[in-house]
Amino acid sequence: xxxxxxxxxxxxxxxxxxxxxxxxxxxxxxxxxxxxxxxxxxxxxxxxxxxxxxxxxxxxxxxxxxxxxxxxxxxxxxxxxxxxxxxxxxxxxxxxxxxxxxxxxxxxxxxxxxxxxxxxxxxxxxxxxxxxxxxxxxxxxxxxxxxxxxxxxxxxxxxxxxxxxxxxxxxxxxxxxxxxxxxxxxxxxxxxxxxxxxxxxxxxxxxxxxxxxxxxxxxxxxxxxxxxxxxxxxxxxxxxxxxxxxxxxxxx
Numbered sequence: 116x117x118x119x120x121x122x123x124x125x126x127x128x129x130x131x132x133x134x135x136x137x138x139x140x141x142x143x144x145x146x147x148x149x150x151x152x153x154x155x156x157x158x159x160x161x162x163x164x165x166x167x168x169x170x171x172x173x174x175x176x177x178x179x180x181x182x183x184x185x186x187x188x189x190x191x192x193x194x195x196x197x198x199x200x201x202x203x204x205x206x207x208x209x210x211x212x213x214x215x216x217x218x219x220x221x222x223x224x225x226x227x228x229x230x231x232x233x234x235x236x237x238x239x240x241x242x243x244x245x246x247x248x249x250x251x252x253x254x255x256x257x258x259x260x261x262x263x264x265x266x267x268x269x270x271x272x273x274x275x276x277x278x279x280x281x282x283x284x285x286x287x288x289x290x291x292x293x294x295x296x297x298x299x300x301x302x303x304x305x306x307x308x309x310x311x312x313x314x315x316x317x318x319x320x321x322x323x324x325x326x327x328x329x330x331x332x333x334x335x336x337x338x339x340x341x342x343x344x345x346x347x348x349x350x351x352x353x354x355x356x357x358x359x360x361x362x363x364x365x366x367x
Contacts (some may be wrong), residue, residue, distance in 0.1 A: 150289065225238045288343055
């Protein structure tokens, strides 16, 4: 697969992209037990990126072409639409608690939609080309932003962001909170306060950090991808460079 995404609050609904010319975009509604190709495609292409709204009602696809538009479907691929307000090559990030709230990064700017991705407007925030957005399911207006290697938190739907000093990351992801209604932990691949590279976690929006790996773990050159489990506190998953996906679990 080139990319994969699941609905945060309806985890049995997911989608993935691949380089198969006959079936570049595939869906599941039973948690991956079976998959089916999109019945229609808005253009002939392969790969690309995919994002799914938190309730699974909308699926966004950006084909793998050099300059591809964003498309979305509300009926699992039977019909497709183009959002208004976005340029080519955008990256879509669905909110994890509100299916109508969708973010995008396009040409160094952050965009936001409050109508399920039909219309996007710029928030006024500029980010690096290799940025990453992670909406917070514990705070409807909150969103983590990685711009280059800088990590910051926005409390106003990406209108502004407060970057955290002495923290750098190549990948970020959130997971289930320790207690219901508590802060969702943020996991990063990076470095905090000169403690060396590794995987870190914060549960108070970057005020305090815990290092979850040591040099003895020997993971080496990790592929920059990490996320927390949506249901289990302290459980996280990260990609390696040729060693598959590793599951971590903090001691509680």
